[in-house]
Amino acid sequence: MHPPIEWKAYDGQQLEITEHSHVFKIQIDNFYESIEKKKCLSDEEYQKAQRFVRSIDKENYIVRKYILRLILSIFLKIPASEITYSYTGKRKPEVSGIHFNVSHTRNYAILALSDYPIGIDIELINTVFDFATLLDLCFRPKEVKFIHDSQNPVINFFTLWTRKEAYLKAIGTGLTEDLINVPALPDDYKNGQVLFDVSSFKIEEQYLASLAIPKNASRPPKYWNVTPDILFYSGF
Numbered sequence: 001m002h003p004p005i006e007w008k009a010y011d012g013q014q015l016e017i018t019e020h021s022h023v024f025k026i027q028i029d030n031f032y033e034s035i036e037k038k039k040c041l042s043d044e045e046y047q048k049a050q051r052f053v054r055s056i057d058k059e060n061y062i063v064r065k066y067i068l069r070l071i072l073s074i075f076l077k078i079p080a081s082e083i084t085y086s087y088t089g090k091r092k093p094e095v096s097g098i099h100f101n102v103s104h105t106r107n108y109a110i111l112a113l114s115d116y117p118i119g120i121d122i123e124l125i126n127t128v129f130d131f132a133t134l135l136d137l138c139f140r141p142k143e144v145k146f147i148h149d150s151q152n153p154v155i156n157f158f159t160l161w162t163r164k165e166a167y168l169k170a171i172g173t174g175l176t177e178d179l180i181n182v183p184a185l186p187d188d189y190k191n192g193q194v195l196f197d198v199s200s201f202k203i204e205e206q207y208l209a210s211l212a213i214p215k216n217a218s219r220p221p222k223y224w225n226v227t228p229d230i231l232f233y234s235g236f
Contacts, residue, residue: 002201010224012233017075021114021221026067028107030228032059040066064102064109092172101169110209116217119169121162122209131157138179159200160184162210167198170212
């Protein structure tokens, strides 16, 4: 587990993608009431938002789409409304010169940006979740041992689960049914000739996240807590 993260306030200041990778933490209820819902989404995104049954899912979707466009517009120095995504064969969105990845759960979304392939995953730590039925299906024997040998197996379960997802996102394949063959422990992360570093950290006590980035990125990522002041930088 990564030492406690020092989250710096991010209110829209200009950052450089070639100097560091960046991780942005977004608390959904800080933003939902303050944004123009239809204005900040493409027509396709707006129609998708209307199909969510649970309000918490709809709010999370709208806010993370808004903040993603807004932060990308700051890095790209173009209006957020002009951003268009291209997609890889695995349907991973891209914009020129920037790799990005978004994950969300409950009241949080987390966004990672880099000029290297990058992946991130966040999960709510469900302390009553019966994960035992997933162990033999999704984890290698040494990973199962790592989970069972802990004083807090549920934390180790979510640590390895988020690591698998973050790594899959970084290499652009997304979630697979063959999770048992996806690495989750240090020194296992290699895609072709590219070695990845995967770190895990808590976001408050209830949330755990993992970040995957190539080892040759070398520059340590910076961690940002997005504040409502960013709305003054609206590029819409």
